[in-house]
Amino acid sequence: MTADGPPSAPHSAATADAVDAVGSVDPVDVVALGESMVTFLPSRPGRLADVPSFERGIGGAESNVVCALAAAGHSTRWVGRVGADGFGDHLVEAIGAYGVDVGRVRRDPERPTGIYFRTAGDRAGDAHEVAYYRAGSAASAMAVANMDLDAIRAGRILHLSGITAALSDDCLGLLRELTAPRVGRPLISFDVNHRPGLWRDPDGPRVLLELARAADLVFVGDDEARQAWGLRGARAIREALPEPETVVVKQGEGGATVFTRGAEDCEDASGTATFVRAPKVEVVAAVGAGDAFAAGFLSATLRGLPVRDRLRHGHLMAAAVLTVPGDHLPLPARHPDAAPARRPSWRDRADRLAALDDAGWGTLRLGPGWTEAAAPDEEGARGR
Numbered sequence: 116m117t118a119d120g121p122p123s124a125p126h127s128a129a130t131a132d133a134v135d136a137v138g139s140v141d142p143v144d145v146v147a148l149g150e151s152m153v154t155f156l157p158s159r160p161g162r163l164a165d166v167p168s169f170e171r172g173i174g175g176a177e178s179n180v181v182c183a184l185a186a187a188g189h190s191t192r193w194v195g196r197v198g199a200d201g202f203g204d205h206l207v208e209a210i211g212a213y214g215v216d217v218g219r220v221r222r223d224p225e226r227p228t229g230i231y232f233r234t235a236g237d238r239a240g241d242a243h244e245v246a247y248y249r250a251g252s253a254a255s256a257m258a259v260a261n262m263d264l265d266a267i268r269a270g271r272i273l274h275l276s277g278i279t280a281a282l283s284d285d286c287l288g289l290l291r292e293l294t295a296p297r298v299g300r301p302l303i304s305f306d307v308n309h310r311p312g313l314w315r316d317p318d319g320p321r322v323l324l325e326l327a328r329a330a331d332l333v334f335v336g337d338d339e340a341r342q343a344w345g346l347r348g349a350r351a352i353r354e355a356l357p358e359p360e361t362v363v364v365k366q367g368e369g370g371a372t373v374f375t376r377g378a379e380d381c382e383d384a385s386g387t388a389t390f391v392r393a394p395k396v397e398v399v400a401a402v403g404a405g406d407a408f409a410a411g412f413l414s415a416t417l418r419g420l421p422v423r424d425r426l427r428h429g430h431l432m433a434a435a436v437l438t439v440p441g442d443h444l445p446l447p448a449r450h451p452d453a454a455p456a457r458r459p460s461w462r463d464r465a466d467r468l469a470a471l472d473d474a475g476w477g478t479l480r481l482g483p484g485w486t487e488a489a490a491p492d493e494e495g496a497r498g499r
Contacts, residue, residue, distance in 0.1 A: 144272065145181055154232075157233070157235050176276045182210060183411070191216065192219065226252055258286070305333050309342060331359055334405075338367070370390060374388050375389070394430060431481075
């Protein structure tokens with residue numbers, strides 16, 4: 116086995132069905148490319164120096180998105196590189212357990228799987244700490260020459276993130292290849308995910324702007340746009356990103372604004388702006404909301420829902436993650452006699468909430484357990 120080792124062995128029925136033979140790849144709804152790492156979550160709040168023990172989990176912006184989409188009933192694939200080690204085994208098995216196709220993940224015998232430790236607080240807080248051990252990881256060796264471009268492009272949507280661009284020059288070259296114009300290119304979804312600590316190159320913000328302008332759909336937080344590009348306000352962000360068909364500006368607890376082109380009532384080159392306020396959420400763990408928001412928005416996009424409902428589903432998916440411990444939705448319950456394609460019942464609940472009138476949406480409160488409630492007015496999801 117070389118550093119460009121074979122794809123992982125199938126770890127789920129979805130994987131077994133997706134890879135029939137070498138070079139044969141079934142299309143899926145969403146493919147995500149990026150680094151996934153084993154994350155160690157603290158057993159209690161406090162500084163990393165003071166936490167006595169950690170629980171193992173999985174983390175990675177792109178794989179988080181396809182795990183959430185798979186839990187919502189979509190066909191998904193994650194493509195990346197992990198070490199030929201126990202942590203790599205865990206990542207492939209844990210992500211595959213969501214129903215994500217992991218058959219095209221490469222194993223690298225020369226480089227390790229990345230890991231990181233973090234504290235329990237909100238990433239935006241001053242006390243939050245993250246310790247990454249990812250330099251020289253297997254994922255940092257992703258390149259045009261050693262990744263399965265056919266498998267990466269075999270989706271209705273290809274989801275990418277700015278984190279990958281920061282890992283190495285080869286990773287950046289891969290993203291530039293995937294975002295280059297070409298006949299039959301899937302819809303390119305790009306989450307800016309500005310992580311200043313990852314960039315060795317001071318041109319990182321410029322590179323992120325270049326990649327975002329090459330995408331069809333962009334997710335960016337107003338805080339990271341201010342930090343990376345010095346832009347303030349959703350309209351200024353859209354003006355800096357005129358090429359994408361859709362730009363989603365996440366505005367924290369306040370809500371999100373989406374700019375879309377092609378509507379008859381467009382007032383200017385920026386397109387139509389739609390703002391949807393986020394519901395009030397009783398937060399259990401303030402992590403993973405951005406990736407979950409992207410997953411909810413992409414799910415509603417795949418289903419052809421109106422722009423307002425796409426934003427609402429983004430907020431609801433984010434709330435589903437914020438009201439549970441960890442970075443992910445719980446694994447979907449799978450009754451042994453249930454049809455594999457049965458739509459998850461929690462998505463039915465999200466559909467009911469997304470259909471609320473403006474008054475009902477404006478008073479919506481979501482707490483722990485809301486995804487398990489049988490109706491919008493039951494415990495966990497309520498209006499006040």
